Amino acid sequence: MTKKDYYEVLGVSKTASADELKSAYRKKARKHHPDVDKSPEAEKKFKEINEAYQVLSDTQKREAYDRFGHAAFQAGGAGGTGGADRSSGGFSYQYRPGVDFNFDFGGFRDPFEIFEEIFGGRSPFEGTTSRRGSRFGDDLHYEITIPFEQSAFGVEKKIELPRHETCPECKGSGAEKGSKPKTCPTCNGQGRVQQSTQSFLGNIITARTCPECRGEGEIVEKKCPVCKGSGRKKDVKATTIKIPAGVDDGDTIRFSGLGEAGPKGGGYGDLYLSIRVVPHKDFRRRGYDLYVEQPISFSQAALGDIIDVPTLDGNVKLKIPEGTQTGTDFRLREKGIKYGSSRGDQFVRVKVATPKNLSARQREALKGLSK
Numbered sequence: 408m409t410k411k412d413y414y415e416v417l418g419v420s421k422t423a424s425a426d427e428l429k430s431a432y433r434k435k436a437r438k439h440h441p442d443v444d445k446s447p448e449a450e451k452k453f454k455e456i457n458e459a460y461q462v463l464s465d466t467q468k469r470e471a472y473d474r475f476g477h478a479a480f481q482a483g484g485a486g487g488t489g490g491a492d493r494s495s496g497g498f499s500y501q502y503r504p505g506v507d508f509n510f511d512f513g514g515f516r517d518p519f520e521i522f523e524e525i526f527g528g529r530s531p532f533e534g535t536t537s538r539r540g541s542r543f544g545d546d547l548h549y550e551i552t553i554p555f556e557q558s559a560f561g562v563e564k565k566i567e568l569p570r571h572e573t574c575p576e577c578k579g580s581g582a583e584k585g586s587k588p589k590t591c592p593t594c595n596g597q598g599r600v601q602q603s604t605q606s607f608l609g610n611i612i613t614a615r616t617c618p619e620c621r622g623e624g625e626i627v628e629k630k631c632p633v634c635k636g637s638g639r640k641k642d643v644k645a646t647t648i649k650i651p652a653g654v655d656d657g658d659t660i661r662f663s664g665l666g667e668a669g670p671k672g673g674g675y676g677d678l679y680l681s682i683r684v685v686p687h688k689d690f691r692r693r694g695y696d697l698y699v700e701q702p703i704s705f706s707q708a709a710l711g712d713i714i715d716v717p718t719l720d721g722n723v724k725l726k727i728p729e730g731t732q733t734g735t736d737f738r739l740r741e742k743g744i745k746y747g748s749s750r751g752d753q754f755v756r757v758k759v760a761t762p763k764n765l766s767a768r769q770r771e772a773l774k775g776l777s778k
Contacts, residue, residue: 544667560651579672591620653746695751
């Protein structure tokens with residue numbers, strides 16, 4: 408699929424200054440942040456905006472993009488640039504005319520790091536780096552089953568979550584109390600080491616994760632006795648969560664910060680709670696409306712009556728006009744599922760019950776009616 412022009416994504420001209428790029432990025436990123444933009448395309452747009460900004464805000468990347476377009480960041484592209492994201496395990500490199508090839512085994516930065524740097528706070532997506540050597544913890548995924556009525560009106564639940572918590576002894580540093588991690592002497596705190604190799608293409612500089620500190624930039628010499636240097640310990644988090652009114656079977660709710668603690672003092676991930684709703688014996692749900700079948704007798708249908716019908720709020724009176732036909736629907740306004748400050752409706756479909764085991768007198772009466 409053809410990518411959009413990066414300048415077009417940010418809504419700036421090709422001569423835009425660094426300040427203009429940053430201003431445009433701020434405006435677009437805030438507008439399409441997934442916590443603000445609830446459309447299905449929000450995450451895709453947000454990543455697209457960040458990708459455009461991280462290219463155009465970098466002088467070398469912008470120069471390569473202006474010369475070669477998106478091909479500058481594709482393997483074997485015109486700019487001599489290959490690219491892959493971290494999850495693919497590939498690499499990227501930048502073309503510097505007449506100088507060298509600078510390989511970066513890791514590709515583009517995580518696009519959501521940019522949002523954190525400019526706006527502060529945490530990206531809404533898992534796996535985001537909070538600072539060198541510390542990452543947000545993993546998200547937790549659980550399932551909960553609730554009665555039909557609780558899905559209609561909402562409910563608060565007390566739950567217990569087995570998870571990794573930031574170590575209370577070392578506050579996540581992994582170091583013994585009174586000691587501090589030291590800067591890695593191999594990479595000087597960068598978390599990556601470079602190696603230069605001469606070839607017929609020129610000087611090739613490769614970068615890889617530091618083997619000494621494993622990319623953290625720091626080394627813990629005296630490890631915390633409680634967490635053994637990990638900065639986390641297994642525990643059970645007791646908390647109360649609010650399941651909103653109107654939630655449906657199969658919905659997933661995100662609770663920010665209730666996931667795993669990140670290593671080395673990293674922030675907490677999120678909890679994703681999948682909802683299972685026990686079916687109701689009487690009601691059927693469609694959107695925020697409820698449907699129920701109500702049997703009535705032949706005489707009630709023919710002569711009319713006032714009957715009791717069930718709702719989620721208890722029984723209510725419903726007037727059946729004379730001459731009502733089986734299959735007729737009656738609408739009870741705002742007796743359906745609650746959502747926000749509104750509520751759906753309930754539809755009552757009456758079914759005329761055919762009488763069985765008639766007495767002789769009843770038979771004669773029906774015969775007379777048929778004549």
